[in-house]
Amino acid sequence: MSSRIKLPFKLGDSSKKMNEIEITETLKKDDFSFSEMVQYGFPYRPTTVTYDSVQKILAIGTKHGIIKIYGGAFVECSLQHPSEVEIVQLVFRVNEGALISACRDNYIHLWNLRQKKPVIANSLRFVKEKISRCLLPIAFNSKWLFIGTYCGNVYVVNLDTFTLSSYKIMWNNAIGMGKSSHPGVVVDLSQNPDDPTRLYIGFSTHLSTPNSVPIGHVVCWNLQQKASETVYTLPQGLTSVSWHYEGRQFMCSHCDGSLSVWNLRSADKPVSINYPHTRICKDETTSKFGAITKVVWSVVKSSGDSFIIFSGGMPSQTDQQQITGNAQTSKPSSYFLTILRGQTTNVLHMDNPIVDFHVISPSPHIADVPDPSAVVILLENDLVMIDLKSENYPLFESLHTLDLHESAITYCDYITEPNPIFYQNLLRLQSKQTLKRTFSQQENPISGGRSGSTIFGYNELIITGHADGSIKFWDASGCNLVFLYKLRTNRLFDRIQSTNAIPIVATNLNKEMNSNIKFDTKSTRANSGTNDEQQMLLNDDNPFSIYSIKMCCDGKYLIVAARGGHVTLFKFMGSELDKADEGLGDLSCLEIPIYHRNLTNDHDDLNKSATNSMINDLQSVSIKQNIDKK
Secondary structure, eight states, X not given: OOEEEEXXXXXXXXXXXXXXXXXXXXXXXXXXXXXXXXXXXXXXXXXXXXXXXXXXXXXXXXXXXXXXXXXXXXXXXXXXXXXXXXEEEEEEETTTTEEEEEETTSEEEEEEOSSXXXXXXXXXXXXXXXXXXXXXXXXXXXXXXXXXXXXXXXXXXXXXXXXXXXXXXXXXXXXXXXXXXXXXEEEEEEEETTEEEEEEEEEESTXXXXXXOOOEEEEEEETTTTEEEEEEEETTOOSEEEEOTTSSEEEEEOTTSOEEEEETTOOSSOSEEEOTTGGGOSOTTTOOBOOEEEEEXXXXXXXXXXXXXXXXXXXXXXXXXXXXXXXXXXXXXXXXXXXXXXXXXXXXXXSSOEEXXXXXXXXXXXXXXOOOOEEEEEESSOEEEEESSSTTOOBXXXXXXXXXXXXXXXXXXXXXXXXXXXXXXXXXXXXXXXXXXXXXXXXXXXXXXXXXXXXXXXXXXXXXEETTXXXXXXXXXXSSOEEEEEEESGGGEEEEXXXXXXXXXXXXXXXXXXXXXXXXXXXXOOOTTSOHHXXXXXXXXXXXXXXXXXXXXXXXXXXXXXXXXXXXXXXXXXXXXXXXXXXXXXXXXXXXXXXOOOOOSTTHHHHHHHHHHHHHHHHXXXXXXXXXXX
């Protein structure tokens, strides 16, 4: 059935009565169909990262079963598992257009990436075992996948048929029948670069029995003879194993923040045990260190210097407070990445905890000298790529929109076919922006893939408001989000600390002096009976958090409201594009006192409506008075 819509139109003199014209609406829900869903921004709650060194593409897995694949500019893909399950590990079949995902529900999936829309080609489920670690052998075109479990067993999967092989390694056979204690969870699987017939299995008890003292083992298993050859005992627990490219030594990272180096011929004791960050502690004997979660042992091809990269291992927060003298500056060990090159030590402090990292080498062949060129660091809320070839380790510029949630998004507006002049001016502003950071001049290691046609034929604009008071404009005309421009409202206001609740007072502004709007961040809050929206509105932690954004149809005026009671009116002036003041011109303010009434639990709804009505009345009266004065 068609519906009728009454639209008011003013015809002739504006003083005359408005006429209503009826328009027959014939569109139905059957006339609309789902076309395509596009996901923007950084993957939520990432768990693992992997890299194809030939195709130069990167994959990130999350706790909700989503895989994000990144290549060069405008090369981006999202994959969704059948269920929202945590991804334990991702493994590329290098240069074969295939990706293996191991999930927390004990499924192994093989993704086919060689078609336009990647799909799951095969799946395999472990019924009685919980997957902890995967290893695809270092040889190209290998059809065997090793699977380690929480029970300490290792299974082999035939990738051609995607079935479980009869070959398996039980934990009691691996550590020896003479040892009755369980070695723990399989935390690492690796192969000797010089002898692929020997598989090295890393066990640790810190995951299975976290409250006890961790014990680790590394077992050398002969794949041809199906027998255990050597067992290395690690009293500090084990988190990862990394090999020297010559295949004569391997390095272990431990739960107590130490690194140990072992010779193949000596299983009794390690060649060395080192606490890399002992020198920054005042008391070396009593200091405690965070666990080193992962280590990669490589070498510089030109000089032959060792190249060791690991995450964690920093002193405990108590020791850091003694060193810095400030409890607020101390961060957990998971925030730090350390690069040891020869005798030089570089400690990189990240903004978020490190989830995983991957060291990129130019050649995927195990016989070549590694010679790392970059390291990709997966953080909880960001992806960082560091150039290891250049001095001072500069960052690579990201080719994708990963900073969408740099500050939490509190408001979003979508505009289809914005004003052409306004849209072109935004593009001009994008081209005039200068980079605040000096990025690496080397080729970006994530540059694979080929971008297709993603333009929809019309312009689309997304405006996001953020918790820090910033406003960002994004071009959403294709499947990739392109950053255009950023406005900051928090720079127009100042914070003051006060014990008494006082109204917000504004002063007149001029060209020489920007805003000096002072307000009380400790203003009176409503009682516990208020709803979540009102509590967020009066939240002192993010007073500049954007609450609402409205823009006129021609893009000339933009009005922004913040949760702390700030309202800003921007006027976009094309002639002001080249000025540093973002084209705002003169600013003027109105004095709008806002009073908050305490709410009671008994009359919650009544007081809410009364408070809103009172605030609206006060604002209307104040605005009218100020306008009359002017």
